[in-house]
Amino acid sequence: MMLSDKIGQSDIEQQPTRNGFGEGLVELGDKNPNVVALTGDLSESTRVQAFQKKYPERFIEVGVAEQNMMGIAAGLALSGKIPFIGSYATFSPGRNWDQLRVSVAYSQANVKIIGAHTGVSVGPDGATHQALEDIAIVRVIPNMTVVVPCDYLETKKATIAGGNFVGPFYLRTTREKTAVFTRPETPFEIGKANILKDGTDVAVIGCGPVLYNALLAAQELEKQGISVMVINNHTIKPIDSETIIAAAKKCRAVVTLEEHQISAGAGSAVCEVLAKSYPVPVEMVGMPDTFGQSGEPEQLLQRYGMDKEAVIKAIQKVIQRKDKNA
């Protein structure tokens, strides 16, 4: 059983994914004395703070200096530490991409990069702080592992899995409270997508909290007799080609979903697999090649087309395309 039994209900638990990271980091720290944490003046909002309080001797405040933070983390990792660096994704890996590329990825330094405050759901802070390009710029680098967890529980599991995994690791978190739609016993394995809901007419393959909108869309469309498969493709790299191809073979139509630029993101990674192995009609839901703006998260998701209605439209459109091809 993968899913909460409260999907679509108003009393489903709400928690930000960043809280899952903060709790997972402390658990890792309890078990492994080599785990250290760094932040660039964002201890509280990235949720590194709980680790800082419990293990001050393993916490490093770098100040507002993300390039230096990435480099220090590389040096720590090359000396046997397991550093987690927390900042907003627009700054890290946004501002320190060169340091990620050379000091960390090329050097295979065991650094864990936590990109916080991603997506338009950052809300009122506006476009400068809404990371919508981070998946693209990270997944293009060799040696990287890229994980985008869908809720609080999965983020905690992914944090612990990332700490136990050896190699450069990017974890994407979010600021706002979002539905906790998986369960404590839902499996999480790096590189293994989870089929949250089976279906036959279309497969929605997505990642991050916005994936909840696919579950809501599926519930609504089931009433109209449309059977929707929903896949949580939490690991963008290395991507689970096997699950993606199997879903395409079964449903023969795919919708990708992410809170990120459509171009070069998680959906593009899915399309790379399909184009090579099993091309089917695809509709892509995500940020349509534009910057965000200030507003409430739900307003912004609606404005830029990543809410439940947008997913429903994309599903209907891709099914039409599939039928034309048939």
Added chain:
Amino acid sequence: MDKLNGSQLQLKANDIRQDIIEMLLEAKSGHSAGPLGMADVFASLYFNVLKHDPTDSKWEGRDRLVLSCGHICPVLYATLAESGYFPKEELKTLRKLDTRLLGHPHNLALPGIENSSGPLGQGLSQAIGMALALRMDHKSNRVYCICSDGEQNEGQIWEALMFAGKNRLNNLTVILDRNNIQIDGFTEDIMPLEPLKQKYEAFNFHVIEIDGHNTDAIINACMEAKAIYEKPTLIIAHTIPGKGVGFMEYDFRWHGTPPGISDVPGSPPKKEQAARALKDLRTLRGQIVGEHQ
């Protein structure tokens, strides 16, 4: 390894310079001036100052040498080969397909390379991370970071200096190759650095200025840095770019050019450059030997 001193070190530096010329001639690309200028510093570090073991490059008790300005790696490669990390014949593979001696150094490619570098400004932060890890683990090994002067243009350097100064990283010694040139010209024309000593002092560094070709001064400065418990140390090593090869000395046009590739005004024709460079170095060797007899 037995420590070398005085004329032994000068002769070792001379060997390293000859290796550099031969490597670059074979590679047909790469940097000349910086590596030649830093040969005395590298010889002093690897044959006197550093705790290291060429037969066990991952030895826990080793000091770390982080090369931040990766483009001067011919001097690092030649020094590692002279130390016995890998066979000297391999120096001739510099920059060739499937070599372990990449155009800019890679930590995973070759024993003795602690970090990957090339994009300037990144090594100092990594050196700080290593120094922090050693301090957390209560280890007494030291971290040496080699920076260039042109590299000081990078913002990351100043982020790193703020951090090292704040955290009083006394196990970190930065050696800055002050040769006054960068690719486009003289450092003070491109982006003035002076007063460099005062800038570092303001960032809470202990600063020592030395002649970067005086091996005794290099060793003494490193020993002085070990005795400073309150803060990190910067050694400004004043060097002559192209040192040892008359026609390359002080000339920024030899920053990124190997011998034998192009006719540089004021230098011998390209076909004669390598032979002339090696002849200069052999003459220098004779002088070192003569002075100490």
